[in-house]
Amino acid sequence: MMARRITHAEHLDSRMQTHMLAKPLNVLHVITGLKEGGAENSLYRLCRNDRHNVHRVVCLMDAGQCGPRFDEAGIEVIYLYMPSGRVTFAGLWRLWRILRELRPDVVQTWMYHADLVGGVVARLAGVKAVCWGVRNSNLMPGVTKRSTIWVATACGFLSRVVPSCIVSCSQHAVEVHRKLSYSATKFVVVPNGYNLSLLGPDPESRERVRAEWGLEDDMPLFGMVARFDPQKDHANLIAALAQLKGLGWDFRCALIGVGMNADNTELVHLLEAHGVRDRVLLVGRRSDIPAVMNALDVHVLSSRFGEAFPNVLAEAMACGTPCVSTDVGDAAFIVGDTGWIVPPSDSRVLADQLAMVLGEHADSTTWQARKQRAQQRVVDTFSVQRMIDGFSAAWHRAGPA
Template sequence: MKILFVITGLGTGGAEMMLYKILSRINRDKFDPIVLSLMDRGTFGDRIEALNIPVYTLNIGRGQLPNPQIIWKLVKHIHQHQPDLIQGWMYHANLAAQAASFLSLKKTPVLWSIHHSIPDLKLEKPSLQAIIKLSALTSKFIKKAVFSSQTSQLQHQKLGYPPGKTYLIHDSFNTDLFQPSSEAKISVCQELNISTESLLIGLIARFHPMKDQDNFLQAASLITNNYPETHFILVGPEVTPENYFLSQKIKELNLGNCVHLLGERHDTPRLTAALDIATLCSAFGEAFPNVVGEAMCCEVPCVVTDVGDAGLIVGDVGKVIPPKNSEALAKAWQEMIELGNEGRNNLGRQARERIEQNFSLDSVNSAVHKYENLYLSILANKN
């Protein structure tokens, strides 16, 4: 079965990572995947090609909507590769895939994959609001819209997605790649030139209003006086000392000695395992945030805001707080700190067990197997 995966871009992100994980595990005796990025190769293009999967790009600019010329190029790829099924991945690519399939006259089944939650449509940029509304109108023509989050699935149904067209497949996590490591903390502390006795609280996220790094820093300022041994690690694209907003906020809050902006990194398993407490403080937009499950794989207890299915992931082995509330975030951190090393380690072990039991990439109920079964069922009923 030849599947054309059409994705908005291949940069750093949870949705992009999930596609890579599926492609790395998909049964190649049954499925022949091809990847087409509307943008460039990003950080995952080479990694996907290393799996012996061809990657094509259309090189549209960031923020640019798929125009007729781009759609026509996509149509030509459909004619060239003759896929049995087209899998869209994220909003822009979903719409582009559906439009190209329609114009190709091939009647190729189209699925969408959505990795975003919408507690309030007004929180999104006007251009994305328009894409989401248009998607709701055209969703009745696709085979299925796959959601990584139950919260997101219900929110999109309220926006007009036909319930019979929606399908839930939670993301899965690589418990082999993300593992606990005492050596990781030592090496990271040495890299940062801080004491190995320091307590590390981390946030791994690109710089974006939905990720709410401002909230993270505000909370950090509330606990540094009582816990001066605490250091805060922020990792992700544009999360660097050159970021004017972050550098000014750190200066304003007098956090220069304890906040470390590490930018985009390719050793996130090591950085994650080095943490004592992992944080997701997003204000909105999250569906099934991978960074939470990855931290739990590393036996790192998590404090998360109640966005998307973050609370579902941590269950009763982490703390769930309201978004945009730095006092609640600082209080949750304080409670984790007061548990001490033994208490946090016990919670971390329970966290990894929760992932292994419910969200492991190698389990029989993994996202990979669920996508494979969905593809087979759709083609078995193809008109």
């Protein structure tokens, strides 16, 4: 049984229902932490752009990297300051009191620990409409923390009694969690949405960033925006780049994200061992991701596991940058027919695909058409308003009249 994905017709119907309501919903979000990540960014976009419902956020931990953004946007966040991986009685008591005081129409939780803690405490506080948020698509012993696996397993058993519905950004994540005994009938798939006023083709940004990196406009540039992590499998990408270089292609590749700098000796050694240090730009963390996506000709995602809904693919495509991705999570659904999907952990296939991409890139007319299709797919399918409407429909199904 597949979870319901919000269709175009449902999108329009739910949007009409939302705007016909006289009273907005009072939504209280409970999230584990506010470090930089996909769940945190989606929560920010949802609260920032939803003009109909009223949003407040409770964070089980501290402000992390994203907290200041919520403050700047005027989004109220209450911090419980519980230590990482630990639940305190004082934190639980304060959460219960907040719920009793605010009496939200809906409690929407984000990530496993918040699903468990926020969901159970909300029920005890008398909240009837509790929606869990599930985003992870792989729990691997030896890679994922044992405590996280335990909490996810516990949530599976509680999923029949605690949440009214379970919102997932990814159909693949739904299938993974059904195997963990999550209630399949409660899932609703609401893909991530993006503020397209901030993401789009920008020739000036492309020119500026490429000049900063010392690249001519006609130099083919691959790129990957991802932290240095085994999940992202940079070794797979680097091995593919080495094979591409061996085939005689001229190109550059920019690696952007936490740990993507010359201080990362493991990464530098990997590049040198494959003979591609001269082809790779180690950019490090950047805050101007839309500009970076415009500077790239192709975004490559080489992950081998753990992705549910890879945000970087949609962000790149919104800027008119086609994508090559391994077949992880909902990557194939995001890319559609605008890019290319390859098997994980197979550098030979990845190299062959990148060579084919370079061949097409040389034909400016064909390439421009592909860029336009990539952007249009995000406009049609992954706007922030579609995400808002999907969540609103789920919240109304969960219980509020």
